[in-house]
Every structure is written in C-alpha cells, then in structure tokens.
Amino acid sequence: MPSPRRPHDDPAGDVVRWAAFSCLLVPVVLVIYGTSFGGAAVATFGLAAVTAACRAMLRCSEKAERAAAAVLAEDRPAPGRRRRHSRGGAASGGGGRRGCSGPGGIAPQD
Template structure:
C-alpha cells in the first residue's frame, strides 16, 4: 500500500489535536454524570474547544516556522559567492607586467 505519509511532526500534531477534541467531548459528559449542570458542562466544553483551537493554530504556525528554518538551512545561501584561488587572476606570482618573455 503506497500512500502519502505526512512528516512525523505533522502526524504527532494531528494525534495531539485528535486527543484534545476527544477530551472536549469526554470532559463535559463526565461532568454531567457527576452532577454538574448541563449549562456548566456546556460552558466547560466551549472553553476547552476554544483553548484547543488556539493551541492547534499555534502548533501549525510553529510547524511552518520550523519547516521554513529547515528549508533555509538546506538551501544554498544566495548572494554569497565564495571563489577559491586557482584562476589566472587569483593568487600565484605575477611576472612583471606585460613584457613578452623572449
């Protein structure tokens, strides 16, 4: 089976978000089972959903920044041309001007 597999960091972020969503559903159910009012459980669910959404946005933004840094580290630096000696105009001895050797 050949398919596109996301990078490990993206995969772990997706798993983290799935667990957070699961918690957003589970926590209010447990609160209602233990006697909290439906309004209180709903408020808790909304609060957890908001925190989860913000964390997801921050994680995605962090992933993009890390990917950008990794890409810059792999890419050659533009504008920096390093020439080493070896050409006719680099290094070596010059034999006095343009007089022919004869």
C-alpha cells in the first residue's frame, strides 16, 4: 500500500525551495567577493525571475501529467473485469484469421 504523500515529498517544490535559497545566497556571496550592491541586486532579480518562470513551467507540466493520468485511468477497465472483444474466435468460424471467411481469402457474395 503506497504511503500518503506528504508536503515535503513534492520534487517540484524541492527544486523551487532550492532555487529560492540560491536567490538569497548568491547576492550575499557576490557582495562578500567584492561585487557592488547594485550588481548583486540585479543578479537577485534575475535569479528570482528565472525561478518564477521555472516554477510556473513545473506546475503546468504537473497539471498536464495529472490530466494525462486521468485520461489513461478512464480507458482502463475496472480491476477484475475483462473487456469484451468483437473478435471472431473458433466458435464463430473465424479461426486465427480475421477479416477472411474462407481459405481462398475472398468472402462469398450473397
């Protein structure tokens, strides 16, 4: 039985959290190593913009993935139930060949 999902089990959320941490850490490191406050601020805004865009794309792809999973789930039969096929079997005289009614390959006309 799969365990229930917890908020910290979200891989996209983990990526966004690390990116936000980087948005805070990078300007500090830049200022320590001699970059101006203005340059560090520009880097911070740039990283924040990239992080926001990546977050939006991750959320969009998660929605698309959930929608695709829902469509696949609708196509599957319920567990324990079998689909009916309209294939001709040995009982209907079709043998192993579908679309053919006799050994000659041409169906007789009425």
